[in-house]
Amino acid sequence: MKPWKPSRIYVEHSEIDTPLVRRLQSRLPEIPLQPVDDLRSAEPDRFDDGKQMLVAQRHRGTFLQHCPAGTSGLVCCNYLVMNFGSNCPYDCSYCFLQEYLANNPALKVFTNAGDGLTEVDTVLRARPERTFRIGTGELADSLALDHLTDLSCELVPFFAERSNAILELKTKSNVIDNLLRLDPKDRVVVSWSVNSAVMMREEEPGSASLDERLAAAAEVQAAGYKIGFHFDPLVAHDGWEEAYRDTVTQIFRRLDTRRVAWVSLGSLRLTSQLKALIRQRPQVSRTALTELVVGDDGKERVWRGLRVKMYRRMLQWLRDVDSCLPLYICMEPASVWEKTFGMIPSDRQVAQRLVGAEA
Ligand code: SF4
Numbered sequence: 001m002k003p004w005k006p007s008r009i010y011v012e013h014s015e016i017d018t019p020l021v022r023r024l025q026s027r028l029p030e031i032p033l034q035p036v037d038d039l040r041s042a043e044p045d046r047f048d049d050g051k052q053m054l055v056a057q058r059h060r061g062t063f064l065q066h067c068p069a070g071t072s073g074l075v076c077c078n079y080l081v082m083n084f085g086s087n088c089p090y091d092c093s094y095c096f097l098q099e100y101l102a103n104n105p106a107l108k109v110f111t112n113a114g115d116g117l118t119e120v121d122t123v124l125r126a127r128p129e130r131t132f133r134i135g136t137g138e139l140a141d142s143l144a145l146d147h148l149t150d151l152s153c154e155l156v157p158f159f160a161e162r163s164n165a166i167l168e169l170k171t172k173s174n175v176i177d178n179l180l181r182l183d184p185k186d187r188v189v190v191s192w193s194v195n196s197a198v199m200m201r202e203e204e205p206g207s208a209s210l211d212e213r214l215a216a217a218a219e220v221q222a223a224g225y226k227i228g229f230h231f232d233p234l235v236a237h238d239g240w241e242e243a244y245r246d247t248v249t250q251i252f253r254r255l256d257t258r259r260v261a262w263v264s265l266g267s268l269r270l271t272s273q274l275k276a277l278i279r280q281r282p283q284v285s286r287t288a289l290t291e292l293v294v295g296d297d298g299k300e301r302v303w304r305g306l307r308v309k310m311y312r313r314m315l316q317w318l319r320d321v322d323s324c325l326p327l328y329i330c331m332e333p334a335s336v337w338e339k340t341f342g343m344i345p346s347d348r349q350v351a352q353r354l355v356g357a358e359a
Helices: 019-027 113-126 151-160 197-203 210-222 240-254 272-279 304-321 334-341 347-355
Strands: 008-012 033-036 053-057 064-066 079-082 108-110 132-135 165-171 188-194 226-234 260-267 327-329
Touching: 008 019, 019 033, 019 053, 064 113, 113 132, 113 151, 151 165, 151 188, 165 226, 188 210, 188 260, 197 240, 210 226, 210 240, 226 240, 226 304, 240 304, 260 304, 304 327, 304 334, 327 334, 327 347
Parallel strands: 008 033, 008 053, 053 108, 079 132, 132 165, 165 188, 188 226, 226 260, 260 327
Antiparallel strands: 064 079
């Protein structure tokens, strides 16, 4: 997989003389920087056009937020998200950013990541008794642009020195060169979103293949990082049982389960608006063909019985590999936890199950 490159770069006028913009200029000298005063003028009309370009701008507002699961009556693992940019160069058919960023789709990187780390530092110092799990892969892929931004070179040393936080870098890329030069001191988990072979091949255009993701995972694991996997979204396509089992087999053929921090499972979940957007895509998507029902949080999912069946099958295959793997399901109510795991954990217990974190 070739590292991603934008076709054009816009820079907020006030940010031209910042380390990030100088880095972009030196890494992509063939692409002239276009200064803009009004960032709205850099926004394209079409969502897919936003993925061809890059905007470097200052972030105004808070960087750190609670994961949305914490506010909607679902069992929550007390996860925090930090946003150092928005949108992603890959084009997964089911991606919620198609709806969430419909009005501001330009792929953005923020020039003031240091302000975000100052914010995190304040939160960590205020609660030394609690261990936080913090990720950067909510509104963007954590590593897809790292060959251009070097963001990991700021994040990994910062978290390596903090005793009460774990950073998660979540990706579908194989952009790991910076990580291999850094020492995470056991405070960083690099995780890969994975799926069945047909889903990765046909529903996740632009991202790394399973082979590339696993080769990268093996390298970062050998370099001292813990790793994680997210089977999300699980989709009940034709042949799903064999296909997901095969992905589980391929992963753990190459990786040491003792250095796996967590494996999560999540079912396909769509709003009605996102479903409509998926139906407008040029390729017919399996995610739009799946029969879904509306849940209490307003999102559509496959019916509960099938979700539980898929989770149980996955748990069985994962526990066959290693019964000690830390496992959880994502964005699900207590009733689904009970049917899947035979118990309903508190939010705090879920967090402890993952990293021994005090929630
Ligand atoms: S990798 Fe993640 S953020 Fe990027 S398009 Fe796919 S689902 Fe969206």
